[in-house]
Amino acid sequence: MPLLSVNSLQIRYGAVEAVRGIDFEINQGEIVALLGANGAGKSSTLNALVGLVPVTTGRISFDGTDITDFVPERLAPMGMTLSPEGRRVFGTLSVEENLRMGAYAIRSRDAISEAWQRVYELFPILYERRQQYAGTLSGGQQQMLAVGRALMSNPRLLLLDEPSLGLAPKIVEQIFDLIGVLRDQGVTLVVVEQNVGMALEIADRGYVMSGGRIVSSGSAAELSQAGRLQAAYLGAE
Numbered sequence: 532m533p534l535l536s537v538n539s540l541q542i543r544y545g546a547v548e549a550v551r552g553i554d555f556e557i558n559q560g561e562i563v564a565l566l567g568a569n570g571a572g573k574s575s576t577l578n579a580l581v582g583l584v585p586v587t588t589g590r591i592s593f594d595g596t597d598i599t600d601f602v603p604e605r606l607a608p609m610g611m612t613l614s615p616e617g618r619r620v621f622g623t624l625s626v627e628e629n630l631r632m633g634a635y636a637i638r639s640r641d642a643i644s645e646a647w648q649r650v651y652e653l654f655p656i657l658y659e660r661r662q663q664y665a666g667t668l669s670g671g672q673q674q675m676l677a678v679g680r681a682l683m684s685n686p687r688l689l690l691l692d693e694p695s696l697g698l699a700p701k702i703v704e705q706i707f708d709l710i711g712v713l714r715d716q717g718v719t720l721v722v723v724e725q726n727v728g729m730a731l732e733i734a735d736r737g738y739v740m741s742g743g744r745i746v747s748s749g750s751a752a753e754l755s756q757a758g759r760l761q762a763a764y765l766g767a768e
């Protein structure tokens with residue numbers, strides 16, 4: 532059974548049909564890239580998976596449970612979290628407080644301390660800066676904080692929306708290295724990326740969206756073949 536199954540997912544914002552009935556599956560332990568030009572519907576899809584935007588029609592199931600209308604507060608304890616696009620950290624809270632917010636569903640102090648420790652091991656710079664306001668971090672550090680916050684609930688499925696956006700090449704490499712480390716730790720990952728080359732280097736499989744539909748899918752090697760991706764990107768919208 533796949534860890535996540537999406538069936539005939541449709542998302543509307545008023546008259547705008549952002550996602551037009553898509554089907555896909557994510558298996559335990561995979562890294563899956565979700566690719567496509569701006570406006571293709573990738574962020575809407577991720578946001579719907581974690582209950583941040585309502586599903587118009589269709590079904591989503593996670594680990595065998597129908598979660599279609601679940602709110603994020605219910606999904607995090609089940610093991611699915613999103614690191615949103617645009618490093619949405621709370622600038623006037625400290626690094627530590629930002630991370631604490633990712634563990635809102637965890638009651639035990641020990642479990643929260645363990646989560647902090649786990650994240651600080653992955654991102655030593657966040658430990659160094661733990662008392663600093665998040666707003667004073669560099670872009671790369673804020674991105675690490677956004678990913679770290681999503682990791683605080685110890686997810687089994689982590690959704691990353693454009694983790695490399697606007698970052699210097701060296702930091703992008705660190706973020707992609709981290710994705711590999713997380714996979715080795717048993718986390719299943721869905722990665723929305725504009726950096727198609729790097730995404731397909733690390734992913735097992737991918738789906739390509741255009742105009743709210745999945746227009747291509749396959750192994751990373753298949754999608755890397757010339758032609759298939761270009762057609763989807765150039766033909767977008």
Ligand SMILES: Nc1ncnc2c1ncn2[C@@H]1O[C@H](COP(=O)(O)OP(=O)(O)OP(=O)(O)O)[C@@H](O)[C@H]1O
Nearest residue numbers: 544547548549567568569570571572573574575576
């Ligand atoms: N809150 C909203 N209200 C109205 N329309 C929206 C809203 N959010 C997204 N859209 C529209 O839905 C479509 C899909 O947007 P979405 O952000 O999901 O695409 P995307 O593939 O993630 O693109 P990007 O990389 O630019 O974020 C676009 O036409 C966008 O303008």
